[in-house]
Amino acid sequence: MPVLDTPLQIGSARIRNRLYRAPVLEGAGSGPDAAKLYARQFVGNARAGVGLIIQGNSCIYEEGRTSPGMTLVNTRERVLRLGEMVDAVHPEGAAVFLQIGHGGMYAMEAWHHPYAAERKGPLIAPSKPPWFLRPAFLRAPVHAMTTEEVRAMAGRFGDVASWAREAGYDGVQLASGNAKLVHQFLTPFYNRRADEFGGSVERRASLLRAIREAVAERAGDDYACTVKIPVDEKSPPLTPRISFEDGMEMCRLAQEWGYHAVTPVRLSVLPDTTLTKGDIPASLWRNKTMKRRLREAASSRVQWSLLMAGYVVGSVRNPFEPVWNRAVFTEAKRRLSIPVFAVGGIRTTEEVNGILDSGQADMVGIGRPFYAEPDLAARILGGSDEPRRCRNSNFCVPAEMLGMRGTCYNPAVKKTTAAT
Ligand SMILES: Cc1cc2nc3c(=O)[nH]c(=O)nc-3n(C[C@H](O)[C@H](O)[C@H](O)COP(=O)(O)O)c2cc1C
Secondary structure: OOHHHOOEEEOOEEEOOOEEEOOOOOOOOOOOOHHHHHHHHHHHHHHOOOOEEEEEEEEOOOOOOOOOOOOEOOOHHHHHHHHHHHHHHHHHOOEEEEEEEOOHHHOHHHOOHHHHHOOOOOEEEOOOOOHHHHHHHOOOOEEEOOHHHHHHHHHHHHHHHHHHHHHOOOEEEEOOOOOOHHHHHHOOOOOOOOOOOOOOHHHHHHHHHHHHHHHHHHHOOOOEEEEEEEEEEEOOOOOOOOOHHHHHHHHHHHHHOOOOEEEEEEEEOOOOHHHOOOOOOOHHHHOHHHHHHHHHHOOOHHHHHHHHHHHHHHHHHOOOOOOOOHHHHHHHHHHOOOOEEEOOOOOOHHHHHHHHHOOOOOEEEEOOHHHHOOOHHHHHHOOOOOOOOOOOOOOHHHHHHOOOOOOOOOOOOOOOOOOO
16 A cells, blocks of 8 residues: 555544645634635545645734734634534544644734734744844834743643644644744744743754643643744845754754654745745736735835835745755654654655655645645545646735635636535
């Protein structure tokens, strides 16, 4: 039997096969229809055979979302309401993990005009922004969290995990990449703290230990608790960053501290398109809704231009590259005994089987292509050589940032519909 079809145990979660839907936002928000909006996508994905669905980043505090469509999981009631979606997915055989996090200094309260205007307090971060980023935060004060606040935040991660377990989710993943708050703690680019959460690789990573302990204590030691680890970061010249070896050490520490799986990823310290790679999202210029939403979000011409420049430069510097994290997940797999998740530019059945059969990773994740092809798992699991639909055009990226629904916005891509 191909490895792809074999089950895998991750903490308390049994996953029926090795294909997972990587976390991409659905723009489902936090309204009364959030569970239904998620179910509309996930039930079809599950029916098509995917083993695990990781729901996109959901925010543990009332402030801290990075886009208006991001779901809040800051209360038990909110998380329990999402259980309706999990209950709809489970009969189709897939497991569901909830990804949890916070945007830190890149929360939308920093840049998205209506939310910035209503911000209740300063943005939170491990330290004040590096000096050369400060002009971008002139109108959004940043508060360096106290040690007590960091401990309380770790506790909140534990609470959310326990609510997730109660709601039926099979596990959690920390949103610890993509320049979000946990990532900001891990990287020396942002973290210049002098307390127990700053300094050496181990001390910066010790937020992961505090969160892991809180999750074990409140949701149960066996509850599947997984983490994304930034490895070999890109950072501006002469600035500190997580090197390849630092990232590997963080993977080792995550294993030592009881995480049930890791997803090592190459990232930038900036919230640019390093995490997706691919084309410039031309949708901003062509799609009327996106254009309007961007103008509403970016209050000044300078801010608007900065956002656009970030996209263009990011995309030019990060062209699509098939399986671009291979070097990092393969090395993590070689060094660790816990399951290693692969993600990033994996598209074909051949690539999926190649990674699994040669033991380069234990689970293989696909992200964006699920927008264009919700029944993609059937094609991969069935070994079909039908051409893939996603063109890595990244039209979905600004849409997500501006709070639109998670779907493929490339007019040249013929979409399939989820088999719900
Ligand atoms: C629109 C969009 C939203 C994303 N949201 C998240 C997220 O919430 N959490 C996360 O860890 N990664 C997120 N990602 C990154 C994906 O999980 C994945 O790592 C990335 O897209 C590369 O995989 P792919 O080439 O298969 O799409 C997002 C990517 C896209 C395109």
